[in-house]
Amino acid sequence: MPELGFYALGGHVESPREMYGELALAERLGLGTAFFSERFNVKELGSLTGAAGAVTERLNIATAATNHNTRHPMVTAAWATTMHRLTNGRFVLGLGRGLAPQLKAFGLPPVTTAQLEDFIGLMRRLWKGETVEGHSGPAGNYPALRLDPTFDENIPIGLTAFGPATLALAGRAADVVVLHTYFSDDTVVRCVNAVRTAAEKAGRDPAAVKVWSCYATVPDHLPVELQLKKTVARLATYLQVYGDLMVKTNNWDPNALQRFREDPVVAGLNGWCDAVATPSEIEHIGTVLPAEWLDAAATGSAEACAKKVSAQLDLGVDGVILHCSTPAELEPVVETYRSLR
Numbered sequence: 172m173p174e175l176g177f178y179a180l181g182g183h184v185e186s187p188r189e190m191y192g193e194l195a196l197a198e199r200l201g202l203g204t205a206f207f208s209e210r211f212n213v214k215e216l217g218s219l220t221g222a223a224g225a226v227t228e229r230l231n232i233a234t235a236a237t238n239h240n241t242r243h244p245m246v247t248a249a250w251a252t253t254m255h256r257l258t259n260g261r262f263v264l265g266l267g268r269g270l271a272p273q274l275k276a277f278g279l280p281p282v283t284t285a286q287l288e289d290f291i292g293l294m295r296r297l298w299k300g301e302t303v304e305g306h307s308g309p310a311g312n313y314p315a316l317r318l319d320p321t322f323d324e325n326i327p328i329g330l331t332a333f334g335p336a337t338l339a340l341a342g343r344a345a346d347v348v349v350l351h352t353y354f355s356d357d358t359v360v361r362c363v364n365a366v367r368t369a370a371e372k373a374g375r376d377p378a379a380v381k382v383w384s385c386y387a388t389v390p391d392h393l394p395v396e397l398q399l400k401k402t403v404a405r406l407a408t409y410l411q412v413y414g415d416l417m418v419k420t421n422n423w424d425p426n427a428l429q430r431f432r433e434d435p436v437v438a439g440l441n442g443w444c445d446a447v448a449t450p451s452e453i454e455h456i457g458t459v460l461p462a463e464w465l466d467a468a469a470t471g472s473a474e475a476c477a478k479k480v481s482a483q484l485d486l487g488v489d490g491v492i493l494h495c496s497t498p499a500e501l502e503p504v505v506e507t508y509r510s511l512r
Contacts, residue, residue: 173203174484176383176492177501179223180214183446187213194227196498200505204231206492217250224258232258235349236267236331239290240279248297248318255326263347265329284336285309291328291344298324333416338362341380342369348382352494353406353467355421356486359384363487381489387468388493390476390504396450401495402468403457407444427461434459473503477511
């Protein structure tokens with residue numbers, strides 16, 4: 172089922188070795204792509220993707236995402252080429268803007284659309300064996316860059332896209348697009364159309380850009396507290412980090428966001444909700460969030476989840492990432508989806 176994916180090592184983990192069991196089960200279930208997000212603890216993507224590529228035979232391995240400015244372009248270009256050949260073409264280099272406050276703390280400037288587009292151009296030239304001399308652009312100034320003049324690699328580039336500028340960039344320059352979790356159906360359709368339109372304007376085949384819905388999938392066979400952490404706490408954390416953008420993108424009521432922020436339990440959290448909130452606090456926050464917002468996910472029985480996942484494909488996306496759950500937690504949903512196909 173190449174149209175289904177999952178996030179390996181989702182959320183906070185103690186040991187990256189946990190991914191070995193996840194990847195093995197994902198291949199047995201027939202999932203198509205393992206996505207990896209980067210955290211600067213035990214989730215450094217060069218290490219994780221290399222290990223993942225070595226222990227899998229069929230799964231695509233995609234970063235979603237890394238930041239282009241945390242590695243030198245030569246390091247990233249060589250990493251991607253190594254992964255491309257290590258996996259016989261199963262690697263996708265996925266880029267994203269990252270969190271501006273974190274980048275600022277690292278002494279790095281905010282990531283701009285111009286930087287991403289310039290960087291993508293550099294990668295494509297280096298993978299084709301070009302020598303890039305005297306480059307001066309938004310991605311940086313480089314006297315000379317070259318991997319190997321014999322290279323002629325076609326390595327897919329992905330973008331995690333949220334706002335209109337990134338969606339447009341994805342359409343004209345990327346091969347894969349990963350949308351954000353908790354997008355309403357209308358928002359998903361709008362994003363898909365934005366990507367396809369931008370691709371067409373750039374003279375590309377719109378169908379050649381693969382769009383993934385990142386869809387929270389939390390079946391009800393999981394303990395209730397865990398369900399709430401994967402749904403209520405996860406959405407609340409997104410709203411803590413970039414609530415204004417989430418609400419604007421989904422055309423949600425900004426007054427509801429203000430009520431969420433002013434709630435004494437939310438305001439009293441000493442960190443991100445999915446990391447520090449107690450079960451009782453998460454349960455309370457679930458009463459504060461509008462039901463409409465939480466409905467932008469697959470919940471309920473395995474059959475209900477499978478049907479909602481299938482419905483995402485009807486919105487025009489090419490694939491669905493079964494977000495927020497592990498392959499073991501998703502197994503009944505995947506098997507039910509298989510029977511419904």
